[in-house]
Structures are given as structure tokens and as C-alpha cells.
Amino acid sequence: MAEIWMPQAINMDLGDHAPYDPGFPPKAIAHITADTDKATPEHPLDLVPFTNLQSFFTHDGREKAPHILWDPFAGAFAQFFPATSRSKAVHDLAGGTRTDRAGKVVIQIEALFFPFCRVNGKVFWQLADTPCKGWPELNAWVRSWGVPDTWPMGHPVDFTPNRSETVWETKGGWYAHAQVPENIHVDPGSWPAFAEQPLTTTEPFPGASFFHTGQRSPVIAAMHDRLVAEGCDRYRPGDVTDLWETDDMDSYAAWQRKLGLSGPDADGIPGKSSWDRLRVPHLV
Incomplete structure (x- = not known):
């Protein structure tokens, strides 16, 4: 199960918790x-300390405050x-889309x-040029919450804003601050490539009767x-994740249709071929 507190992070809980809107x-x-905008190529400035x-x-x-503050130089x-x-x-403007809540999670880094x-005497222009220490762990933790490794509005490569409320409300994945509706910021400018997922064995097909x-x-x-990670989430709020219900059939049928299946081959009951392609991690 995904952990609500990233294991590698210092827990500095601010309280004042509030729920998401799981319909997104x-x-x-x-x-x-972006602690300063005064640094230039001719006059760089020392990085502000993490503390x-x-x-x-x-x-x-x-x-x-975001969820996570990340130091890409030290991996803290x-x-x-x-x-x-x-x-x-x-x-998050009143009456608009809930920018900080519009998702099953909206994890902010x-x-x-x-x-x-x-x-240490070296100047960095883009975040992606830093050592990006800790990124594999951070990416894996965000991924564990069902956030797919995709940028629905494009991987950020500069400080150009590009916003679409329709994409924001309908597509899961990573967004630059510059891509979030109702916001005027243009960061982050760049971001590291997704970390490779560790090789894992997959759960064998247990049979349709299971x-x-x-x-x-x-x-x-x-x-x-x-299924959530593959964008085939048809689960209702409060779904019991380890219990087979109609929501599971609806979500699995969405996966079968994503594979190009139709009719009785997309009835929501797993078959060996579609199961193998889902690559459910093996449970030790």
C-alpha cells in the first residue's frame, strides 16, 4: 500500500488537512x-540553504506550503x-476548478x-542539470499514489506558461506549475526524466474463476x-481495494478496451493475456 508520508522525508506535519475531490x-x-530572480549568468548567487x-x-x-520540499543537490x-x-x-480561486484538490491526489513538489x-562553485541554469539526488525515490513515491509517468501538457523545457482547464480536469499525470489553471507562475522551467521502474516479477494469472x-x-x-496507474480507474469513492466488486469489473473492462478488445473479450473478467499485459507486481 502507498504510504501517506514519504519514508525518506522529514515529517513536518502542518496540520490543517483537507480532502481532495476524487472525481478527478x-x-x-x-x-x-525560485527564491530569487536576481541571479544572472554573469552574477550567479549561492543556493539558499534547505533549512x-x-x-x-x-x-x-x-x-x-507544498507536500514535499526536495533538495536535488543533497537528496533531502x-x-x-x-x-x-x-x-x-x-x-485556488473561489468558484473555479479546485486546483489544489482536483484529483484522487494532487501531490505538490x-x-x-x-x-x-x-x-560548490558550479552554476546551474536548469533544475534538470542538477544531480537530481533522490529523484528515483521521489518519483517512485508519487507513482505509488497512482500518478502516471506522463506530462499531459508536455514536459517543461522552459518558463513558458501553457494552461488548459479541460486537460487539467480530465488527464492524470505530472503538471508544471506553469500548466495549472488559475495560476500565473511559470516554473519549474525543466524537470528530470522519469526514473526507470525497478524490475519486478509479476503476479501469475490466478484464473478467471478467482x-x-x-x-x-x-x-x-x-x-x-x-488499473489506476494505467488510467483505467472506474472506482467510486470508498471502494474497498482488496475486494472484488462491480467497480473492479468496470475498471478492468476499461483496461481490456484500452488493449483494443471488445464485446465478450472486454467484459471486465480478467483473462490471461490481458492480465499478463497489466503486469501486476508479484506479492511476496
Whole structure:
């Protein structure tokens, strides 16, 4: 099961938790702290210490705090809200789409960075050029919450804003702060490529007869997580993840249709071919 607190992060819970709107797909938002806009190629500035930002987000900046503060140079993390609560690093206008809540999760990451920052005598223009220490662990934790490794509005490569409320409300995945409706910021400018998923063995097909009403198993919970990650989430709020129900059939049918199947081959009951292609992780 996904952990609400990232294991590698310092827990600095701010309280004031609030729920998401699970009617929208799961998302992550990429930010940089952008502590100054005064650094230039000719006059770079030293990176602000990680502890300064920790203190900011727990004091004067607590109303702007993300879920995770990430130091891509040291691989350090601090977490201010659990994954199950909205955080506060985006503008959320009254009456509009719930930018900080529009998803089963909306996990917000602030990378400690500004363009032309200097660390140990070296100057960095883009976040993606930093060592990006800890990124595989961060990417894996966000992924464990069903956020797919995709950028629905494009992987950020510069500081150009590009926003679509329709895409935001209908597509799960990673978004630049510059791509979030109701916001005027243009960060992060760049972001590292997705980390390779570790090789794992997959759960063998348990047979079609295994999937019947009332069947309860961690295999079903693992299948649930994979269907969500594949964008085939047809689950209602409050679904019991390890219990086979009609929601599981609806979600699995969506997966079968995604594979190009139709008719009785897309009835929501797993078959060996579609199951093998889902790659449900093996449960030890």
C-alpha cells in the first residue's frame, strides 16, 4: 500500500488537512522554490540553504506550503502535508476548478532551485542539470499514489506558461506549475526524466474463476493500483481495494478496451493475456 508520508522525508506535519475531490484523476505538480530572480549568468548567487526553506514553510510561508520540499543537490526531503490531504502551493480561486484538490491526489513538489544558482562553485541554469539526488525515490513515491509517468501538457523545457482547464480536469499525470489553471507562475522551467521502474516479477494469472463477487485478496488490491496507474480507474469513492466488486469489473473492462478488445473479450473478467499485459507486481 502507498504510504501517506514519504519514508525518506522529514515529517513536518502542518496540520490543517483537507480532502481532495476524487472525481478527478491523480496528479502531481512540479515547482521550484525560485527564491530569487536576481541571479544572472554573469552574477550567479549561492543556493539558499534547505533549512531556510524548511523554516519558511513551517512559519511565514505555511499558507504556501507544498507536500514535499526536495533538495536535488543533497537528496533531502521535508514533508508538510500527508499525501491524503491537499497542500497549498497553488492559487485556488473561489468558484473555479479546485486546483489544489482536483484529483484522487494532487501531490505538490517544490524543488530547491532557482536559475543560475551556485553550489560548490558550479552554476546551474536548469533544475534538470542538477544531480537530481533522490529523484528515483521521489518519483517512485508519487507513482505509488497512482500518478502516471506522463506530462499531459508536455514536459517543461522552459518558463513558458501553457494552461488548459479541460486537460487539467480530465488527464492524470505530472503538471508544471506553469500548466495549472488559475495560476500565473511559470516554473519549474525543466524537470528530470522519469526514473526507470525497478524490475519486478509479476503476479501469475490466478484464473478467471478467482474473480467473483466477494473474493477478497491482496492480489485484487495490487490489480486495483495497476488499473489506476494505467488510467483505467472506474472506482467510486470508498471502494474497498482488496475486494472484488462491480467497480473492479468496470475498471478492468476499461483496461481490456484500452488493449483494443471488445464485446465478450472486454467484459471486465480478467483473462490471461490481458492480465499478463497489466503486469501486476508479484506479492511476496
